[in-house]
Amino acid sequence: MNNQIQVIKKIIPSTFNIEKKEACAFAPSNIALCKYWGKRDEYLNLPATSSLSISLGSKGAFCKIVPLKEAREDLIHLNEKLLPMNHIFTQQILNYLSFFRRSGKNTYQIQFNLNIPVAAGLASSACIFAALIQALNALHQWKLKPSELSILARLGSGSASRSLWKGFVKWQAGEDFLGMDSHGIPLEEKWPELCIGLYILSQAKKPISSREAMKKTINTAVFYKSWPEKVAKDLSNIEDAISKKDFEQLGSTTESNALSLHALMANAVPAIVYSLPETLACMHHVWHLRQEGIPVFFTQDAGPNLKLFFLEKDEAIIKSAFPKLEVIKPFQEKFDYA
Numbered sequence: 460m461n462n463q464i465q466v467i468k469k470i471i472p473s474t475f476n477i478e479k480k481e482a483c484a485f486a487p488s489n490i491a492l493c494k495y496w497g498k499r500d501e502y503l504n505l506p507a508t509s510s511l512s513i514s515l516g517s518k519g520a521f522c523k524i525v526p527l528k529e530a531r532e533d534l535i536h537l538n539e540k541l542l543p544m545n546h547i548f549t550q551q552i553l554n555y556l557s558f559f560r561r562s563g564k565n566t567y568q569i570q571f572n573l574n575i576p577v578a579a580g581l582a583s584s585a586c587i588f589a590a591l592i593q594a595l596n597a598l599h600q601w602k603l604k605p606s607e608l609s610i611l612a613r614l615g616s617g618s619a620s621r622s623l624w625k626g627f628v629k630w631q632a633g634e635d636f637l638g639m640d641s642h643g644i645p646l647e648e649k650w651p652e653l654c655i656g657l658y659i660l661s662q663a664k665k666p667i668s669s670r671e672a673m674k675k676t677i678n679t680a681v682f683y684k685s686w687p688e689k690v691a692k693d694l695s696n697i698e699d700a701i702s703k704k705d706f707e708q709l710g711s712t713t714e715s716n717a718l719s720l721h722a723l724m725a726n727a728v729p730a731i732v733y734s735l736p737e738t739l740a741c742m743h744h745v746w747h748l749r750q751e752g753i754p755v756f757f758t759q760d761a762g763p764n765l766k767l768f769f770l771e772k773d774e775a776i777i778k779s780a781f782p783k784l785e786v787i788k789p790f791q792e793k794f795d796y797a
């Protein structure tokens with residue numbers, strides 16, 4: 460807690476009296492091409508390695524925050540439902556808000572509306588914390604820079620540090636013990652033809668949170684020691700692929716990174732397996748299409764759902780192979796986040 464408060468003190472102005480009546484913000488969800496798995500500091504969510512993601516355009520979280528003058532407790536709504544105080548999501552949000560309260564007395568009504576499934580490996584926590592910190596910044600008129608918002612979003616969920624921007628974002632691990640250099644950095648490159656297909660196989664809540672799964676993997680998986688080296692190679696391959704627009708290189712490295720991550724988890728004791736039989740069937744379908752000459756690749760996070768990567772020229776064929784697929788073109792959306 461002490462280090463978290465130190466970070467807050469370094470970033471947020473000590474006098475912030477102006478408070479608007481309400482503030483709204485949106486943050487996109489993001490999908491890691493090179494995954495973050497493992498922390499060097501559990502409280503500050505400082506990662507053991509750097510990672511790189513692509514934001515999901517208009518798929519993410521809207522957050523509206525209204526200060527409550529009279530209420531004794533915060534009111535947290537998720538997708539139009541008021542959540543009980545003992546709900547795990549409410550607890551996560553209250554814990555995060557506790558870093559920012561000026562006195563125990565100020566309370567808020569916070570409404571989150573997500574257009575992606577919650578806690579199903581679609582980075583819902585990333586967009587939730589990124590939207591919340593932007594709404595707090597607007598409400599209190601802190602006027603923070605995106606890199607500072609990224610550091611603060613990271614205190615809620617590591618991957619939230621990458622949800623402050625559109626397009627490709629690298630989260631540099633950094634070296635500072637308080638993590639002042641551990642934040643997202645947007646890449647300049649755009650790739651208009653790039654498509655992401657969300658293949659939702661299950662909307663059920665995941666059996667184990669990514670936070671717990673990360674801890675178990677590091678503490679028990681003997682393969683974990685090879686992970687930083689794998690990440691370093693994959694990151695450099697992915698950055699190179701993005702700069703050359705080499706889709707094969709991007710897709711194959713992304714897929715290999717995800718499969719290695721899930722092999723690490725399977726190596727934990729007891730094994731952590733997020734895949735369902737349908738996940739494996741979908742992977743085989745992707746590999747079959749590749750054998751037929753169609754460049755399509757997948758990635759998988761802490762859940763059974765897959766995200767497919769392909770180019771716009773192959774959209775029709777991919778959609779006929781996966782009729783339920785929701786296709787996102789992150790660089791073609793005209794969505795204004797403000």
Ligand code: PMV
Binds near residue numbers: 495496585617619761
């Ligand atoms: O930020 P967290 O605690 O939700 O962890 C994210 C973990 C992965 O989604 C599997 C990987 C990543 O880099 O987003």
